[in-house]
Amino acid sequence: xxxxxxxxxxxxxxxxxxxxxxxxxxxxxxxxxxxxxxxxxxxxxxxxxxxxxxxxxxxxxxxxxxxxxxxxxxxxxxxxxxxxxxxxxxxxxxxxxxxxxxxxxxxxxxxxxxxxxxxxxxxxxxxxxxxxxxxxxxxxxxxxxxxxxxxxxxxxxxxxxxxxxxxxxxxxxxxxxxxxxxxxxxxxxxxxxxxxxxxxxxxxxxxxxxxxxxxxxxxxxxxxxxxxxxxxxxxxxxxxxxxxxxxxxxxxxxxxxxxxxxxxxxxxxxxxxxxxxxxxxxxxxxxxxxxxxxxxxxxxxxxxxxxxxxxxxxxxxxxxxxxxxxxxxxxxxxxxxxxxxxxxxxxxxxxxxxxxxxxxx
Numbered sequence: 001x002x003x004x005x006x007x008x009x010x011x012x013x014x015x016x017x018x019x020x021x022x023x024x025x026x027x028x029x030x031x032x033x034x035x036x037x038x039x040x041x042x043x044x045x046x047x048x049x050x051x052x053x054x055x056x057x058x059x060x061x062x063x064x065x066x067x068x069x070x071x072x073x074x075x076x077x078x079x080x081x082x083x084x085x086x087x088x089x090x091x092x093x094x095x096x097x098x099x100x101x102x103x104x105x106x107x108x109x110x111x112x113x114x115x116x117x118x119x120x121x122x123x124x125x126x127x128x129x130x131x132x133x134x135x136x137x138x139x140x141x142x143x144x145x146x147x148x149x150x151x152x153x154x155x156x157x158x159x160x161x162x163x164x165x166x167x168x169x170x171x172x173x174x175x176x177x178x179x180x181x182x183x184x185x186x187x188x189x190x191x192x193x194x195x196x197x198x199x200x201x202x203x204x205x206x207x208x209x210x211x212x213x214x215x216x217x218x219x220x221x222x223x224x225x226x227x228x229x230x231x232x233x234x235x236x237x238x239x240x241x242x243x244x245x246x247x248x249x250x251x252x253x254x255x256x257x258x259x260x261x262x263x264x265x266x267x268x269x270x271x272x273x274x275x276x277x278x279x280x281x282x283x284x285x286x287x288x289x290x291x292x293x294x295x296x297x298x299x300x301x302x303x304x305x306x307x308x309x310x311x312x313x314x315x316x317x318x319x320x321x322x323x324x325x326x327x328x329x330x331x332x333x334x335x336x337x338x339x340x341x342x343x344x345x346x347x348x349x350x351x352x353x354x355x356x357x358x359x360x361x
Contacts, residue, residue, distance in 0.1 A: 051361070054080055054088050056339035057262075057327050058115040058178075058243070058312040062125070064149045070339065071116040072327075077129055085341075091151055094127060094144060099160045102131045105140045109133060115243070115312065119181045121189075125149060126209050128164065128191070130177035134263075137175040137197055140166040143210055161210045164191065165203065170233050173198035175242075178312075181209065182246040182253075184280040192221060192255075195242035197233075199223025199293070200257060202281060219281045222257055222292035241273075247315035249322070250350060252276045255284045255292060256300070256324075258311035265335025268309025272326070273297035274352055287351055300324075300352055301342070306331050307359040310340065322346075328359055 057073040069091070070080040076093030095113070102109050114130035125146045132139035144160045167176035179193040189209045194200035204217040226239040243258040254276045260269040275284035275292040283291045290296025303309050307328040314325040322344040327337040342358045 051341070052085075052088060052339040054339055055336055056080075057337040059325050059327055059339050060116055060118050060314045061316060061325055062118045062120070062149060067150065069118075069149045071118050071127065072339075073112065073114045073116070075111050075113070077113045077116050077127070094129075094158050095160070099142065099162070101162055102140075102142070105163065105166060106131050106133055106138050115178045117180050121209065123147060126181060127158070128179040128181060130179065132175070132177050137167045137169055137172060137195075139176040140164075141176050141179045141191070141193060164205075164211060165193070173233060174201055178243045180245045180314075181205075182280065190280060192244040192246055194221075194244060196237065196239050198226065199239065199241055200244045200255075220293045221255055221282055221284060222275065222297065223295065224259070225295055243312040245314050246280065249346070249352075252278060252350065253280050253284075254315070254352060255282075256313050256315060256352075257292075257297065258313070259297065262309060262311055264309070265329055266308055266331045267335070268311075268329050269303070270309040270311030271302040272300045272311055272313050272324070272354075274300050276350075287349075298351065301326070301354045301359075303328060304359050307340070310359060315344065322352075324354060 056070060059070055059072045062069050066083060068082045068085055072078045074093065076095035076098060078093060079091040080088045081091050082088045098111050109131055114132060117128040119126050127144045129142055129144070130139065131142060141164045142160065142162055143164050144158045146156065146158050148156050150156060165176045167174055174197050175195040176193060177195050179191050182190050182192060184190060189205040189207070190202055191205055192200065192202050200221040200223065202219040202221050204213040205211065206213045221244060222241060224239045224241045240260045241257055245256045247254045247256065254274055257273050259271050259273050262268050262270045275286045275297055277284045283293060285291055286296040286298040288296070301310050308331065310326045310328040312327060316323050316325065324342045324344050326340045326342060328340050329335045330338045340359065342354050345353045347353050
């Protein structure tokens with residue numbers, strides 16, 4: 001989710017998200033960040049992708065039992081469920097009442113919670129989320145937990161644990177949004193996050209995943225060029241990079257990021273980039289050996305005339321095959337963001353490949 005301009009279109013979409021009915025999609029069980037995968041499929045022949053005619057910005061997916069859940073940006077965090085990934089229905093938002101601390105940290109916050117990230121650990125679901133407003137790094141990442149994703153379960157209850165990290169204008173040259181929880185090889189939890197400003201960061205979390213570990217350990221994952229003295233620290237531009245998502249494959253950590261701008265409907269120019277590292281902490285290198293923390297990155301996917309602005313991706317393994325979950329903007333429906341699930345293949349050098357026509361399916 002961009003901290004820059006272009007929020008008008010997103011606000012329109014988010015209002016519709018709260019009441020939208022779902023429509024077609026298709027996929028199978030996903031296991032995020034899993035190294036135990038089947039042999040990579042041929043790059044030349046990926047299977048068809050899937051798309052859902054539901055409003056979905058910054059989508060992430062989770063499955064419990066026989067039900068899929070999609071968490072997306074929206075009032076209180078919008079949630080959808082599906083039994084078959086074809087027919088979706090709207091579920092109650094995560095927060096019926098926005099946590100009071102959100103308005104203390106971001107006084108002009110409008111209730112639209114950005115960029116959720118969902119993961120499961122030892123029977124508990126951890127949902128990280130972003131509190132912010134457009135164009136400023138007056139932001140915070142919070143976390144809520146639940147023991148079930150099923151609203152019909154008597155145990156269903158989201159418990160908010162408050163702020164995990166916070167950014168303040170003129171103090172921090174980073175933006176505390178777009179979090180992604182990832183574990184290293186030892187099972188230690190880390191949080192990747194960031195948008196614009198000084199780029200994307202990685203910070204170690206406590207074992208309970210609710211706060212930053214002490215002593216603190218921080219790393220810069222990726223950034224784009226930003227003149228240090230020529231730009232007001234309160235200005236997000238230049239440096240349009242955000243939405244890190246780290247996915248393990250064949251002994252590598254792949255850092256997916258979104259370049260350029262979301263939230264502008266049909267004029268969005270988001271595109272997905274990648275680099276990789278053997279070490280979760282980096283450095284991440286692109287295909288040409290350039291460090292992502294020095295401006296390097298390899299393009300994975302850009303938009304088409306019908307579907308511009310694919311981005312804010314997550315990555316999953318569905319029954320032994322790899323996929324990207326993204327949003328893209330539907331030119332034939334007023335430029336509204338829709339959910340896309342795209343086949344992800346790997347070339348002979350181990351780099352991720354998305355077929356050029358995948359967005360059109």
